[in-house]
Amino acid sequence: MSQAEQILQALGGETNVRDLEACITRLRVEVDDPGKVDEPGLRAAGAFGVVVQGEAVQVVVGPQADTIAEDIEDLR
């Protein structure tokens, strides 16, 4: 499974992801159900850190955030 697929799965799958954009070192994601977000899974997929504030999830992936976001968009 690619890194983008791992991240999307750990975010609860495409049905849980309402919006996703890259901000230079992080993915800023809006999810329907924060309970479906698998933080250890995100870290296993290469995230340095995860910040969950309500339905807003930030996944810190480093400078490759833009590329990873495009790869995830291709999966959605």
Place this chain on the structure above:
Amino acid sequence: MSLRVLAPVTGSAVALTDVPDPVFAEAMVGPGIAVDPGRAAQAQVRAPVTGTVAKLHPHALIVLADGGRGVLVHLGIDTVELDGAGFTLHVSEQDAVTAGDVLVTFSPSSVADGGRSPLTPVVALDAAADALTVAVRPGDQVTAGEELFTWT
């Protein structure tokens, strides 16, 4: 080889731990220091190191120095939400730049008027916490182009 990292904007130095964004405050992408440009109407953002503009968003950029060390400059907090409004870019991705070159201009006062912090974190990407020798103390006034820290 040690890399001198210069202040991208003029303002006062702020510890990264005091930046109201956990990604910076917890040094998730690396250690560094922030500069508070205050409510300046206009700020010129200068290259912190000599190298290549590896990433360029209106509100954030990465300059990759020789040897592959990346320095992230983030213009304000949550400024991705502005979609580039109020930011003028003077370079393009992959341009070669010299430390001190003007890369972007923006308005810290407009960012603050919009309810966001204009604090500008400068981060040594993927550096070990003990790899930086900081040249300024929190609260010190710094001028764009002055050394913030040395990265060894």
